Amino acid sequence: MSQIKITLPDGSVREFPQGVTGLQIAQSISEGLARNALSIEVNGEIRDLSRPIDGDSMIRIFTWNDKGGKLAFWHSSAHLMAEALESLYPGVKFGIGPPIENGYYYDVDLGDRPFGEDDLAALEKKMIELARANSSFVRREVSKKEAVEYFSKKQDQYKLELLDGLQDGAITFYQQGNFVDLCKGPHIPSTGAIKAVKLLNVAGAYWRGNEKNKMLTRIYGITFPKQKELDEYVHMLEEAKKRDHRKLGRELELFAFSEKVGMGLPLWLPKGTIVRERLEQFMRRAQIKAGYDAVVTPHIGGKALYVTSGHYEKYGKDSFQPIHTPDESEEFLLKPMNCPHHCEIFKVRPRSYKELPVRLAEFGTVYRYEQSGELHGLTRVRGFTQDDAHIFCRPDQVKEEFIKVIDLVFHVFNSLGFQNYTAQVSLRDPDNKTKYIGSDEAWNLAERQIQEAADERGLKTVAVKGEAAFYGPKLDFMVKDALNRQWQLGTIQVDYNLPERFELEYIGSDNQRHRPVMIHRAPFGSLERFVAVLIEHCAGNFPLWLAPEQISVLPISEKFNAYGQHVLDVLKEHDIRGTLDDRDEKIGRKIRDAEVSKVPFMLIVGEKEVAEKRISIRRHGAGDQGSVLLDDFVTTYAREFALPV
Numbered sequence: 001m002s003q004i005k006i007t008l009p010d011g012s013v014r015e016f017p018q019g020v021t022g023l024q025i026a027q028s029i030s031e032g033l034a035r036n037a038l039s040i041e042v043n044g045e046i047r048d049l050s051r052p053i054d055g056d057s058m059i060r061i062f063t064w065n066d067k068g069g070k071l072a073f074w075h076s077s078a079h080l081m082a083e084a085l086e087s088l089y090p091g092v093k094f095g096i097g098p099p100i101e102n103g104y105y106y107d108v109d110l111g112d113r114p115f116g117e118d119d120l121a122a123l124e125k126k127m128i129e130l131a132r133a134n135s136s137f138v139r140r141e142v143s144k145k146e147a148v149e150y151f152s153k154k155q156d157q158y159k160l161e162l163l164d165g166l167q168d169g170a171i172t173f174y175q176q177g178n179f180v181d182l183c184k185g186p187h188i189p190s191t192g193a194i195k196a197v198k199l200l201n202v203a204g205a206y207w208r209g210n211e212k213n214k215m216l217t218r219i220y221g222i223t224f225p226k227q228k229e230l231d232e233y234v235h236m237l238e239e240a241k242k243r244d245h246r247k248l249g250r251e252l253e254l255f256a257f258s259e260k261v262g263m264g265l266p267l268w269l270p271k272g273t274i275v276r277e278r279l280e281q282f283m284r285r286a287q288i289k290a291g292y293d294a295v296v297t298p299h300i301g302g303k304a305l306y307v308t309s310g311h312y313e314k315y316g317k318d319s320f321q322p323i324h325t326p327d328e329s330e331e332f333l334l335k336p337m338n339c340p341h342h343c344e345i346f347k348v349r350p351r352s353y354k355e356l357p358v359r360l361a362e363f364g365t366v367y368r369y370e371q372s373g374e375l376h377g378l379t380r381v382r383g384f385t386q387d388d389a390h391i392f393c394r395p396d397q398v399k400e401e402f403i404k405v406i407d408l409v410f411h412v413f414n415s416l417g418f419q420n421y422t423a424q425v426s427l428r429d430p431d432n433k434t435k436y437i438g439s440d441e442a443w444n445l446a447e448r449q450i451q452e453a454a455d456e457r458g459l460k461t462v463a464v465k466g467e468a469a470f471y472g473p474k475l476d477f478m479v480k481d482a483l484n485r486q487w488q489l490g491t492i493q494v495d496y497n498l499p500e501r502f503e504l505e506y507i508g509s510d511n512q513r514h515r516p517v518m519i520h521r522a523p524f525g526s527l528e529r530f531v532a533v534l535i536e537h538c539a540g541n542f543p544l545w546l547a548p549e550q551i552s553v554l555p556i557s558e559k560f561n562a563y564g565q566h567v568l569d570v571l572k573e574h575d576i577r578g579t580l581d582d583r584d585e586k587i588g589r590k591i592r593d594a595e596v597s598k599v600p601f602m603l604i605v606g607e608k609e610v611a612e613k614r615i616s617i618r619r620h621g622a623g624d625q626g627s628v629l630l631d632d633f634v635t636t637y638a639r640e641f642a643l644p645v
C-alpha cells in the first residue's frame, strides 16, 4: 500500500498508509486527542473521523473546543433526536435538521399528533437512553434509486423532495441505531459522546420557509459532552433572560415602542435619552481630539443621490419607497446611509492633498426597511442613529487612519467595560479577483496597511479570505459580553466604490487629479444596538457617568426634606443628576425602590446628617459606605461622575 503525506496545522508533515482515517491520525498524535476528537477537516472540508483519506492532505482535527467540532456534535444530536422521535412517534416524517449557532433543530411532521413543550421531557429522556447505547454513525454512499426506494417505502415526502434536487453519485445515508437519514454529514464517531441534552422550545416552521407549504413542527435543542457544561449554559440562559434589554428597557423606563408611531421605531424616554446623549457627548469629545469635523445632513435625499451611490439599484425595491411632493418631478428617499451626503460635502470645493485626510462625523439617523418578523427590541429596528464618520484620505494614509480608529474603538471598549475582544480582517478572495472593484495594487496596499495597523496596536486578529465586501477590505471587532456572548461592534471599512461613483478627487503634489480612499467607521455602530448590548452587558447597572439617575436623596422622614432638597441642589450645581424621594414612605421602602431602579448612589439624610452637614452613602450592589461631608462626596467621585477621557 502506498504512503500519503498528511500536513498538520503546525506545518509538520507525517506519512501514513493510504486510506488512513482521521481517528488513526489522532491516535498517532496523542491518546487524549483521539478521545476528544469529533471531526476532521481535510483540505478545507469537514468530514467524519472514520472516513479513509486517499491522498496527500492538509488536515485539522476538531474537538469540542472548535467550531467544526461543535457543528458535527450538534448535527449528530439532531439525528439522535430524530431517532428518539421515531421511536416515540412511529411514522413521523422528517424535513431538515441542521446544527445552528447554539445547538440544532429538526423540522418534523408528526401528522395529527399534538406536540408541545410538555412533550419535551419524555423526548429528552429517550435521547439520553439512545445516547448511552453508544451507536456509531455509519456513512454509506447510495444510488439515487436506492435512496428513493427507501424513503418511498417510509412515505417521507419531504426527504423525497430533497432527493429530487440531488444528483446520483452525491447521495449518502447516515445510520445510527435504527435510524437512517439522508445526509451529507459530517458526524461524530458515535452517540456516546452526547452526555447532556436540553430541548429548548417548539415552534412552527413552513416546509422550505414557504408559507404556501405545510407548517412543520420545529424542535430546538442543545447538547453537551459534559453535564456541567449544560448546567452552565442553562444558568447563562436564565441570566440572559433577566438582562434582556427589552425587559430592562421597560422596567428602567429607557425606551418604548408605539403601534401608532410604527413597528421598529423606538421612542427614547427621558432616562434612555440621557444615556444616549451621554454616549454622544463622549464620542463627540473623542472625535474632536482625533481630528474629526462634525457635520449635519438631512434625513432624506433626492433619489438621484442614491442612483449615483448605487443604493437605489441594490436596495430600492426592498426598502422604504420614494417620498413624493406636490411637484410631480420630485422624488426623495429616507436616507438608508449617510455616506452619499458626506461625499457631496467632500465635493463642495476642490481638495488638495495637503488637507487630507478629511474626517466628517455625524450622528446620522438612517431608515432601513426590515420585515416585521425580523424586528427585535433595539437590536433590529427600522430607524436608528449611527455614530458615523467618513474619512477621505490618500492611499498611503490608510494605515495611520486605521490606527487612529482602532485607538478610538479601544477607548470605547475600555470606558464601557468590554475587556474581551478580538477582530477579523476581511480580505479579498485571491482566486476570484474580478468580483472586486479597485486596482490590485490598491487592494494589496490597503490589506497590508490594515494588518500592520492591527499588529502595531497589539490587536488579536484573524484574517479571513473572501470575506471583504466587493468595494473594499475591512476590520470588524467582536466583543464578548459579561455572559460570554459574542457581538460584532465597530467596523472599519475601506471603500473604493463611492469615490469612483461620486467622482471624488484631490489635487496631488504632482498637480494631477487623484481619487481619495474613503473609510467608513462607526465605533458604536448604531446607538440603538449599542445601548441594547450595553444594557445586557451591565445588566442595567450603567457606569456612573452614564447612569440616567446618578443619585437619589432619601430623607429618613419628612422633617429632613428641606435638607434633602439642599443636598440635591448642591449636587446639581456640580452636574450630578438625581432626584429627591420626598414621599411619605419608610426609609426601607425608599431604599428598596432605589435599588430596583438601579440608582448607583442612595444618599440618606436624617437628624445626624443635618446637624453635621453630612450625607450617609449607600451604593447600589455594595451597601453602606458610611457618612461623609457633602463636599467630600463630590470630590471623591468627581472622576467617576465625569465623561471618561
Ligand SMILES: [Zn+2]
Residues within 6 Å of the ligand: 075, 079, 097, 181, 182, 183, 184, 185
Ligand atoms: Zn444530517
Ligand SMILES: [Zn+2]
Residues within 6 Å of the ligand: 337, 338, 339, 390, 520, 521
Ligand atoms: Zn458610510
